[in-house]
Amino acid sequence: MFSVDFMINILGIISFLTIILLVITLFFKIEQMKTLQASFNKVKKQLDEMDEQAKLIMRTDLELNKTQEELDKKISGLYALQKLSRSIASTLEESQIFNMVDPARLAELGFEKACAFLWDDAQKRFLPQINIGFLAEEIEAIKNLVRAEKDKFLALIKSEKTFSSLSGLDPVLREKIKATGKVRAFVISPIMPKEGESGFLCVGTEDPDFFINEGDEELITILANQLGQTIENARLFEKTWRAQQDLEKKVEERTHELSRLLDEVKAISKRKTDFISSVSHELRTPLTSIKGYAAILLAEKLGKLPPEIRERLEKINRHSDELVHLVNDLLDIARIESGRMLMKKEPQELKELVATVEDLLGVQLKQKQIRFEADIPAEAQKILADRSQLERVFINLIGNACKFTPEKGRIGVAARKTDGSVQVDITDTGCGIPEEALGAIFEEFYRVDNAINQELKGTGLGLALVKHIVEAHGGKIWVKSSTGAGSTFSFTIPSG
Amino acid sequence: MPIQIGLGISSEKDPLLAARDAVRLARANLLTQKFSLALVFSTVDFAHPTVLKTVHGLLGETPILGCSSFGILSNQRIFRSGLAVMLLSLPQDVCLNTACVRQISAKQALVSGEELGEKLLLGFKSVRRALGVIFSDGLMRDSTGLLAGIQEKLGISFPLAGACASDNLAFKKTFLYANGEVLNDAACGMLWGGKLNYGLGIRHGWKPLGKPRTVTRASGNTAYTIDMRPAAQIYQEYLGMDLARLRKELKRISILYPVGVNFAEGEYFLRNILSIEDNGALVFQGNIPAGAAIRMMIGTKESCLNATRQAMEEAKRGLGGAHCNFVLVFDSVSRHIILGRQAGRELEILREGFGRDTPLIGIYTYGEEAPLRAINYQGKAYFHNQSIAVLGIGG
Numbered sequence: 001m002f003s004v005d006f007m008i009n010i011l012g013i014i015s016f017l018t019i020i021l022l023v024i025t026l027f028f029k030i031e032q033m034k035t036l037q038a039s040f041n042k043v044k045k046q047l048d049e050m051d052e053q054a055k056l057i058m059r060t061d062l063e064l065n066k067t068q069e070e071l072d073k074k075i076s077g078l079y080a081l082q083k084l085s086r087s088i089a090s091t092l093e094e095s096q097i098f099n100m101v102d103p104a105r106l107a108e109l110g111f112e113k114a115c116a117f118l119w120d121d122a123q124k125r126f127l128p129q130i131n132i133g134f135l136a137e138e139i140e141a142i143k144n145l146v147r148a149e150k151d152k153f154l155a156l157i158k159s160e161k162t163f164s165s166l167s168g169l170d171p172v173l174r175e176k177i178k179a180t181g182k183v184r185a186f187v188i189s190p191i192m193p194k195e196g197e198s199g200f201l202c203v204g205t206e207d208p209d210f211f212i213n214e215g216d217e218e219l220i221t222i223l224a225n226q227l228g229q230t231i232e233n234a235r236l237f238e239k240t241w242r243a244q245q246d247l248e249k250k251v252e253e254r255t256h257e258l259s260r261l262l263d264e265v266k267a268i269s270k271r272k273t274d275f276i277s278s279v280s281h282e283l284r285t286p287l288t289s290i291k292g293y294a295a296i297l298l299a300e301k302l303g304k305l306p307p308e309i310r311e312r313l314e315k316i317n318r319h320s321d322e323l324v325h326l327v328n329d330l331l332d333i334a335r336i337e338s339g340r341m342l343m344k345k346e347p348q349e350l351k352e353l354v355a356t357v358e359d360l361l362g363v364q365l366k367q368k369q370i371r372f373e374a375d376i377p378a379e380a381q382k383i384l385a386d387r388s389q390l391e392r393v394f395i396n397l398i399g400n401a402c403k404f405t406p407e408k409g410r411i412g413v414a415a416r417k418t419d420g421s422v423q424v425d426i427t428d429t430g431c432g433i434p435e436e437a438l439g440a441i442f443e444e445f446y447r448v449d450n451a452i453n454q455e456l457k458g459t460g461l462g463l464a465l466v467k468h469i470v471e472a473h474g475g476k477i478w479v480k481s482s483t484g485a486g487s488t489f490s491f492t493i494p495s496g
Numbered sequence: 497m498p499i500q501i502g503l504g505i506s507s508e509k510d511p512l513l514a515a516r517d518a519v520r521l522a523r524a525n526l527l528t529q530k531f532s533l534a535l536v537f538s539t540v541d542f543a544h545p546t547v548l549k550t551v552h553g554l555l556g557e558t559p560i561l562g563c564s565s566f567g568i569l570s571n572q573r574i575f576r577s578g579l580a581v582m583l584l585s586l587p588q589d590v591c592l593n594t595a596c597v598r599q600i601s602a603k604q605a606l607v608s609g610e611e612l613g614e615k616l617l618l619g620f621k622s623v624r625r626a627l628g629v630i631f632s633d634g635l636m637r638d639s640t641g642l643l644a645g646i647q648e649k650l651g652i653s654f655p656l657a658g659a660c661a662s663d664n665l666a667f668k669k670t671f672l673y674a675n676g677e678v679l680n681d682a683a684c685g686m687l688w689g690g691k692l693n694y695g696l697g698i699r700h701g702w703k704p705l706g707k708p709r710t711v712t713r714a715s716g717n718t719a720y721t722i723d724m725r726p727a728a729q730i731y732q733e734y735l736g737m738d739l740a741r742l743r744k745e746l747k748r749i750s751i752l753y754p755v756g757v758n759f760a761e762g763e764y765f766l767r768n769i770l771s772i773e774d775n776g777a778l779v780f781q782g783n784i785p786a787g788a789a790i791r792m793m794i795g796t797k798e799s800c801l802n803a804t805r806q807a808m809e810e811a812k813r814g815l816g817g818a819h820c821n822f823v824l825v826f827d828s829v830s831r832h833i834i835l836g837r838q839a840g841r842e843l844e845i846l847r848e849g850f851g852r853d854t855p856l857i858g859i860y861t862y863g864e865e866a867p868l869r870a871i872n873y874q875g876k877a878y879f880h881n882q883s884i885a886v887l888g889i890g891g
Contacts, residue, residue: 047707054706054792058734058753061794065752072836104576206666 070215073110077219080108085226094234097227098130106132109219110210111203113183115139116191116227117146118199119154126150129199134181141180149173157198162189162221165204166212177202185212189224193232201227269337277334280327287327291320322459329461333444336468343386343472347496350383350422351376354413357394364402371410372398380415380422382496389469390493396462397426397489404430404452404487421475421492428488433481441479442467466491499821499889500585501855502526505570507578511542515550518581525855528585531555532592533686535582535824536562536673537859540663542579543671545678551581552676558583559594561684563631563661564671566829569843569858582822582857589691593619596674596684605638608683609645616687617649625650626692629824629887630658632683634670634862637717640783640879642683643865647877650687656877657696657887658685658865659826665833670862693890695814698866700766700828700883701803704756704791706734714786717770719778722790726776731769734792743772751830754882756793757784763868766793768830768881781863782879797838800831804842804884808849811886818890823850825858826885832860842884850888 087100098116106114113133117126126146131139146153152173156163163169164187165178177186183204191199201224294317296302298310305313335341354374358365365372383390394413401411409429415422433441437448445460447453470477470491481487504521508514523529534555538547543564552560568575586592595615600608616628628650632642639660647654661670672679688694709730713720719727731742731749742749746769755778756764767780784790812820825846832839846856866885867875 051707055734055736057705058792058794059736062735062749062752065748069748069836076837107576 074215077109077215080105081219081222084109084223088226088230089233091230092234092237094231094238097230097234101130101132101227103132106203109203109223110207110216111187111205111220113181113204113206114202115142115181116199116201117153118191118231119157119197121197126153126199138180138182145176145180149176153200156188157190157192157200160190160192162187162217162224164188164212164217166217177204182206184208185210187212187217187220189217189220191224191228191231193228193235195232196235198228200224273334273337276330277338280331280334283327284324284331287320287324291317291324294320326459326461329459329465333461333465333468336465336472341472343389343469345384345386345473345494348383348385348387348390350381350415350424353387353390354394357391357398360395361398361402364399365411368402368405368407368409370402370405370408373410373412375412375414377416380417380495383422384494384496385473386469389472393466393469393491394426396466400462401426401428401430401487401489404428406430417495418492420495422495423490423492426489427486429486432483432485432487433479434483438479438481442477497587498819499587499590500527500531501822502531502583502585503570503580503822503855503857504582505568505572505575505578505580507575511544511547511579512550514542514579515547516554518579519551519554522581522583526583526585530585531558531583532586533584533594534558534560534562535584535857536560536580537565537568537582537857538562538579538673539567539575539577540564540669540671541577543678547579548673548678549676555583559592559686560673560675561594561631561686562673563659563859564663564673565859565861566662566664566832567860569825569827569846569856569860571847571852571854571856574839574843580857582855584822587691591620591623591689592686593617593689594674594684594686596672596679596682598679598682600633600636600642600683601681605636605641606645606648609642610648611645612642612683612685613646613649616646616685620687620689623689625654625687625689627688627694627696628654628656628658628685629688630656630683630685630865631672632658632660632863633672633681634660634662635667636660636681636683638783639781639863639865640717643877643879646685653867653875654877655696655867655875656865657824657826657885658877659859659861659885660863662829662860662862665829667862693815693818695811695816695820695888695890696866696885697807697810697812697814698864698868698880698883698885699803699807699810700764700795700880701799701801701806702754702756702764702766702793702795702882703799704758704764705794706792708758709790711784711786711788711790714784714788717780717783718773719780719784720775721777727778728772728776730792731778739772739776746772751833751882752794754793754830755780755784756791758789758791759868764791764793765868765878765880766882781881795834797835800834801838801841801845804845804886805849807884807886808846811888812849815888815890820850820854820888820890822889823854823856823858824887824889825856826861826864826866826887827858828864828880828882828884829860829862830882831884846886 084101084105087102088097091097091100101114115131115134116129118129120127128143134142152170161168165174165185178184181204184206186202186204188200188202191201201220203220294313297305298313298317332341351374354376358372398411405411405428412427414425431450431452433448440446441448442463444464447458447460467477473493475492477489477491479487479489502522502525504518504525506514506517506521508517536551568578568580570580593616595612597608597612597615628646630646632639636642646656661672663670669680672682672684674684709722711719711722712724721727722730728739728742732739735742735749750769754766754768756766758764767782767784769778770781771779773779823846835842850856864880864883864885865877866880867877
């Protein structure tokens with residue numbers, strides 16, 4: 001069939017073809033591997049690039065986080081400081097101020113330990129005010145340090161600067177504070193009220209990761225200033241309070257004294273009123289008899305009277321009338337003062353009342369040719385008064401005006417409505433009242449020393465009675481006058 | 497009858513007064529006077545034996561469980577100083593056991609976890625176990641080991657939620673509360689069983705950034721090398737800073753850019769850095785295994801708040817529409833630092849989600865424990881950092 005050579009040749013050809021095929025396959029595989037290697041390298045490169053990007057992201061993120069932390073720390077610090085300030089400012093008791101420093105708020109500022117001392121000038125030493133977070137033995141050690149280094153602490157206060165474990169402070173003192181208070185970082189700031197003794201606040205932390213910066217120093221400075229301000233306010237308040245207490249005590253003493261004097265005056269006044277009332281009553285009985293007998297004699301019921309006796313009797317009668325008038329006025333004043341005379345306040349027409357008085361005094365006005373003018377507008381018409389008593393007021397005031405106004409003078413009555421009352425002004429063109437007499441004119445038995453008064457008789461009770469009647473109506477009376485310029489008597493009366 | 501809750505929180509400055517006040521309020525808010533458990537959380541200023549003795553004295557034989565925290569979240573507000581007492585009255589078909597393990601550092605964390613698991617299981621032989629809640633010392637190095645020990649006894653996929661106690665960011669001492677005692681270097685927990693309805697959600701809101709990396713040498717919570725180079729170099733490269741500056745700013749950087757440990761289905765749990773060793777090794781707050789695929793993580797306040805929203809929604813989904821009787825929140829203290837003045841918004845999200853009147857109590861933690869969502873992990877709980885775990889409990 002097939003020779004061996006032929007078979008060998010065939011196998012050789014097949015082998016050759018196989019080798020070629022393998023070579024071709026290998027070539028393609030190598031190409032594929034190259035492609036895969038290229039892809040792998042590409043992916044690896046991309047992964048490396050992404051890793052580099054990741055590094056960038058992490059570094060940026062770290063920076064961002066640090067900034068955020070700083071910002072958060074500042075915001076939290078300010079927030080805690082605001083709360084602390086509010087809490088501290090809520091008291092005005094100096095002994096309570098340091099107790100208002102809340103450890104939780106202080107921790108929000110990053111400090112878990114705090115102490116404060118105030119200088120006592122009398123004892124020449126620092127007095128501890130607060131201990132937050134220090135163990136008993138630690139605070140004792142701090143007290144000893146402050147005692148031993150008091151000059152350095154006083155110098156620190158005097159410098160008015162804030163120091164920290166970071167900067168500024170004498171290195172020996174800094175290390176002593178750190179070792180004594182067992183703190184890794186601290187801030188110390190003077191407390192300086194404007195008045196009184198100063199001191200210092202020291203805050204610290206054991207946290208090894210806490211790094212003090214200027215922001216922390218600023219926050220503690222603000223806190224120390226707030227403490228100083230509150231101490232100052234408390235001291236000022238204490239001072240003001242004491243002054244007020246003294247003043248109140250003095251006012252109380254004076255009030256007590258015045259009250260006692262007023263009671264005395266009231267008692268005297270009552271005795272006077274009682275006396276006047278009693279005497280007046282006692283006088284009126286014999287006066288009535290005298291007047292009665294004088295009238296009988298003057299009526300010549302007991303026989304004709306010689307002219308000299310009649311003249312004398314008429315004098316007795318006239319003087320008796322004056323005396324009765326005086327006694328009646330005194331009795332009225334006494335009644336009003338003692339509250340026994342009640343004002344029967346009823347609606348009255350002012351214009352009509354004034355017209356009645358004008359009629360009553362018409363003769364005197366006519367005799368002296370005095371012009372009488374009444375100006376009472378409609379809105380001031382209605383008043384609430386005891387008619388007979390108010391008539392007495394007008395009779396007295398217009399009568400006085402008539403008495404002191406020279407011939408052809410003028411008397412005016414004007415009224416106007418004021419708040420809830422009517423003000424009446426009675427003006428004359430008389431001789432006026434000297435300034436020094438104005439204050440006493442409404443007093444009982446006071447008479448202005450002038451020529452008219454010396455000539456014309458009067459009781460000195462008229463204006464006093466007028467004042468009592470006006471006041472019994474709930475009104476006021478006053479006068480404006482000066483010598484030679486006439487007078488204006490004004491009073492108020494409730495409107496109707 | 498559903499679970500009854502009485503919550504009392506006091507911010508009285510005097511710790512004894514606060515203890516009395518919180519118990520009085522909790523009792524007043526509870527409709528019944530029979531209670532099976534008291535959860536006590538406080539800020540470190542109240543972490544005092546006298547406080548716990550007072551609470552214990554007032555509550556008699558009622559088991560007390562709780563821990564210290566940087567702050568307390570509640571449906572009222574966030575307390576930066578306060579003591580919270582939550583009294584729970586359970587229906588007959590829900591049962592509960594509490595246990596405590598001490599001196600963890602003297603034993604192995606794993607052993608301690610096993611011990612705690614065993615103690616929790618006591619009395620649960622014939623009862624269906626439902627959920628475990630663990631509180632542990634926030635300064636414990638091997639929280640993962642403790643969790644593994646517990647899982648060893650309770651089951652790998654057994655649902656667990658947990659929180660590491662915190663202090664006032666001093667990282668000096670955290671406190672656990674067990675009955676009348678205040679403990680350190682300890683862990684305590686409660687095991688729920690019976691007819692319990694609950695929903696649990698955990699989120700962090702951080703996103704991966706940069707190339708995936710591999711932890712090439714690690715032990716416990718220390719990663720020595722990443723991509724065969726000293727671990728700290730990854731941070732130096734990304735942030736463009738030398739080791740000294742990195743150390744100086746470590747607290748901030750650790751919170752802003754934690755490491756994300758990549759599990760399947762694109763899920764990551766976070767690890768914060770506690771310290772950097774001289775050889776460039778990174779010490780994490782939680783274990784990190786060799787061979788783990790890791791990424792640098794980045795987030796924002798908004799992503800933080802979104803995570804809260806998602807955790808809350810997931811917890812609500814878990815409840816399957818059932819009424820939520822109370823909410824427990826374990827929120828990382830780091831998240832509180834990041835959110836800063838916006839921390840209140842986070843609480844507002846929770847209050848809006850669960851209803852303003854639903855009793856809510858939460859703590860800020862140094863670590864959280866909860867299951868991952870990924871199906872491959874079958875509900876296994878992991879130790880997380882910088883996350884928020886929301887546990888809603890229904891009837």
